[in-house]
Amino acid sequence: MMRPLSVLAALLCSAPAAAHDFWIQPERYRAQAQAATGLTLQVGHGRDRQRSAIPSRRIQRFEAIAADGRRLDLRPQLHPDPQAPADARFAVPAGAWMLVLETDAGAQSRLPAPRFNDYLRAEGLTPALEQRRSQGREAADGSERYSRRSKALVRAGSAPADAAALLATPLGLPLEILLDADPQSQAKPLSVRVLWQGRPLPGALVKLTRLENDAQPLDAQRTDAAGRAGFAAPGVGTWLLNAIWTRPLPADSEVDFETTFTSLSFEIAAGASR
Numbered sequence: 001m002m003r004p005l006s007v008l009a010a011l012l013c014s015a016p017a018a019a020h021d022f023w024i025q026p027e028r029y030r031a032q033a034q035a036a037t038g039l040t041l042q043v044g045h046g047r048d049r050q051r052s053a054i055p056s057r058r059i060q061r062f063e064a065i066a067a068d069g070r071r072l073d074l075r076p077q078l079h080p081d082p083q084a085p086a087d088a089r090f091a092v093p094a095g096a097w098m099l100v101l102e103t104d105a106g107a108q109s110r111l112p113a114p115r116f117n118d119y120l121r122a123e124g125l126t127p128a129l130e131q132r133r134s135q136g137r138e139a140a141d142g143s144e145r146y147s148r149r150s151k152a153l154v155r156a157g158s159a160p161a162d163a164a165a166l167l168a169t170p171l172g173l174p175l176e177i178l179l180d181a182d183p184q185s186q187a188k189p190l191s192v193r194v195l196w197q198g199r200p201l202p203g204a205l206v207k208l209t210r211l212e213n214d215a216q217p218l219d220a221q222r223t224d225a226a227g228r229a230g231f232a233a234p235g236v237g238t239w240l241l242n243a244i245w246t247r248p249l250p251a252d253s254e255v256d257f258e259t260t261f262t263s264l265s266f267e268i269a270a271g272a273s274r
Contacts, residue, residue: 020044021242024099024152029267033094033157038086046215051082061102067162094157098166105147116142123244124205128257131248143255149173149262175260177241184268190231196245200227204243211238238267
């Protein structure tokens, strides 16, 4: 069931730093074919937005995928460094390409009980909330290990028509956001699907943020029983969709939960057919 945006905004503002959004930020989402485009890894939002300093050793996958199945390994080009102009550069071949990044789950977060509970409520992490209630641990500090999964759609050349297939096709991420249509070509509500381990995920909180004004999400909706959520048609600009999900770990684990962050960024350009 969709909740009023005002309530969701209040919850989102209470989330701790560990919940900061993470995404691939191309210098240009559209380029001339074979033109080199700088790529940076971004984290946070509003005044807290910054370049990510994630170590290269934690990045397990960074590649560009075309609708026809071509894959280009971009890991050799990736050197995360907030002091450098870009973390990587990609000479984009003609067509539409999905950039895909995955990290390991080597990062950990530990928070006092009030902050951890607020974080779980703000991000809609119901499995964690339900376990803490059932075990009487709502007053206990909380801990998790987490990984990042991110996609960004880039286009090169004149109006590539294969973007819709890339946006709608799962690419093997454990938590993944898909779009049923290319928002560039259809001025209609944004239809989103969320998959967890390849299956529709109900109850996930999906946030839509305009990156030119990213102090807080423009909207946030929970997925229905089919793992779907809908947003009003976005306008011109660069956009970020993101979601988080978690699973409880065995009692003898070092931390309580394993959490996955996922995002999808894309651009809607002015003057295109909509």
